[in-house]
Amino acid sequence: MLAKIAWQSLRSRRYTAWLTLLSVAISVFVLLGVEHIRFEAKESFSKTVSGVDLIVGARTGQLNLLLYSVFRIGNPTNNISWQSYQAFVNDPKVAWTIPISLGDSHRGFRVVGTTGDFFERFRFGENARLDFSEGRTFAKVFDVVLGADIAKKLNYRLHDPIVLAHGLGQVSFSPHDDRPFTVTGILKPTGTPADQALYISLQGMEAIHLNWRDGVKIPGKRITDDDIEKRDLTPKSITAFMIGLQSKMATFQVQRQINQYAKEPLLAILPGVTLMELWEMMRAMENTLQLISYLVLFSALLGLSTMLLSSIRERQREIAVMRAIGASSWFVFLIIQLEALLIVLSAIILAICLLAVALHFSKTYLAENFGIFISNLVMNDSIIMHLGIIVASTFLLSLIPALSAYRLSLHQGLTVRN
DSSP states (O other): OHHHHHHHHHHHTHHHHHHHHHHHHHHHHHHHHHHHHHHHHHHHHHTSSBSOOEEEEESSOHHHHHHHHTSOOSOOSSOEEHHHHHHHHTOTTEEEEEEEEEEEEETTEEEEEEOTHHHHHOEETTTEEOOEEEEOOOOSTTEEEEOHHHHHHTTOOTTOEEOOEESSOSSOSOBOTTSOEEEEEEEOOOSSGGGGEEEEEHHHHHHTTTTEETTEEOTTOOOOHHHHHHSOOOOSEESEEEEEESOGGGHHHHHHHHHTOSSSOEEEEOHHHHHHHHHHTTHHHHHHHHHHHHHHHHHHHHHHHHHHHHHHHHTHHHHHHHHHTTOOHHHHHHHHHHHHHHHHHHHHHHHHHHHHHHHHHHHHHHHHHHOOOOOOOOOOHHHHHHHHHHHHHHHHHTHHHHHHHHHHHHHOOSSOOO
């Protein structure tokens, strides 16, 4: 009976009730959406690189090594000799490695010297591999593969020539213009730093520096095909390398072995652990988003309370009639509370349906453009807790109009005083 009366009361003020319901639904949508995407973004961030057991570089800070090897931000303190790299390649505990050589760029984008294993072994997200939207991996010395963002922003196509430059500036005065590269492949979007790099072979990285010494081009000397054929293009050093182990049980053993390597100072990091450390540095932004969501929800619930409170004066005769037919003051109190609860529960159902649909249709877009690999909305403990907070907040804020109606019903008669 209570619910029926509350429902009919809301129907009599349907337009105001609908506007309030939509306001609360939007607020709940924002709160649950931010919470779900925040959780999924944290999971996606931890999987910017997956399937890699260790990342090895010259001894430096853990975050610095992660930033320049995965995110292409910053610079290494030193390089790793090729001999040291080969020592770990031949370690029986190591299943595979991905060498990385940095130092050149193209119009502000990093050039990564590596091997074909990068496209076979590198994983991101839920163990997803790098796929080609067009073309293939590099096969010749002067082939280059483009990340999706570079191909899109610079409007490159297969077989286009690209001139790389020495150094990392947006504008370089030291181009490798005597040996342009040819685009042989374009990667599919991943939403990770892999989209914002150009990939060449280690041999290609060595070849374009044959006429360089100590970071400076030798005047008058050009690279010829004979130079390339005669020279051993095995690199003397690399910037870093990634390791996949035969057994996860050996992870800490190999990490300690690398960190205690006697021939040169090296550092091995666990990428997942270091990624979480980096995420913790952004917790202030995460907390700010949550605070904004709660403030939006609070304002909507306050609007609900205001709507009910403003309707009390208009409903004096309604309250008087209920009292005349025997309804108690507590009955009036519960009617107001139930009206608020009906609006909020309807708003929650509407918000959850809208959010589920929005997440379903935006998954691909978020993955390709922001690197956020979201799953469908699941009623986990966090979501249930937030819904409980919403219902509890509704009860508390609707106490104001409910108590006002309760007090009015104690003194209200059939005659309405103007």
